[in-house]
């Protein structure tokens with residue numbers, strides 16, 4: 004089952020809904036139809052925010068294949084370059100667009116003498132079901148408050164949120180990217196803890212009214228852990244800079260024929276050093292990959308009757324021997340086993356574990 008579905012395409016970008024978004028929509032329809040109104044507005048504003056990030060990135064000739072919309076926000080699939088100026092502009096553009104939309108709505112309201120409902124009143128009317136959705140002033144007030152909330156929240160310097168990226172870019176103007184990211188991640192963790200505490204009702208210390216907000220708490224937890232992951236990938240990318248899959252592929256590799264029985268495989272081919280085996284057909288062509296972990300539940304007494312071909316995964320991930328590893332890193336780290344191919348010939352393979360080993364070794368050798 005796919006985890007996301009494309010809903011439409013705009014400026015060449017595929018707009019995808021995460022499956023949890025659909026569940027969320029169904030829940031709202033069943034239990035809380037009035038919230039649906041606010042949610043559709045948030046959905047529209049988040050989409051604009053992500054499109055603005057993407058359009059700025061595309062001006063820098065960066066490809067943006069897709070935008071993923073989840074119930075807690077949007078994610079543009081942008082491979083942001085290690086260039087502080089570009090990162091600053093791409094990251095700042097999203098929240099900035101929210102502030103511009105809020106400003107434009109306020110200007111329009113004052114010109115047409117519509118009254119801006121204040122923040123607390125807006126949400127109070129909404130929560131008590133007394134909101135008048137036919138009142139343009141009320142609808143536009145909602146538009147203003149949702150935009151301001153999204154814009155200002157995203158500008159918090161919590162890496163990897165937009166504000167955290169802006170903060171990292173500003174520091175990267177005067178120090179190297181890894182150092183700047185390390186600081187941004189530390190600051191981001193502090194922000195994440197604060198967001199979590201606010202979700203737990205800490206604002207009550209100031210306002211006097213305590214309310215727990217599980218979604219805010221969840222965002223805090225998510226923020227706390229996601230910054231570090233990106234730092235890890237960045238470090239590996241730097242360590243593998245300038246290398247190609249050909250340079251680091253493991254060349255010694257055993258193959259297995261699809262017509263071999265598992266018993267025979269275990270006694271003649273299986274090696275402790277290899278946990279994935281390319282599977283060939285009678286002509287020697289690679290038709291899939293045998294994962295040792297897939298054999299965990301096979302009963303020992305059946306191994307002589309089960310053929311390798313019947314437990315082979317038919318999907319083969321390949322990477323071109325001459326490409327830059329840094330560019331392919333996110334993909335290579337997300338696949339268990341990738342064949343390195345040069346002009347149609349298999350040279351060897353790489354696994355995430357191997358990439359980590361090479362990166363560690365390379366950093367020790369360079370003394371970084």
Ligand SMILES: [Zn+2]
Nearest residue numbers: 097098157165
């Ligand atoms: Zn953003």
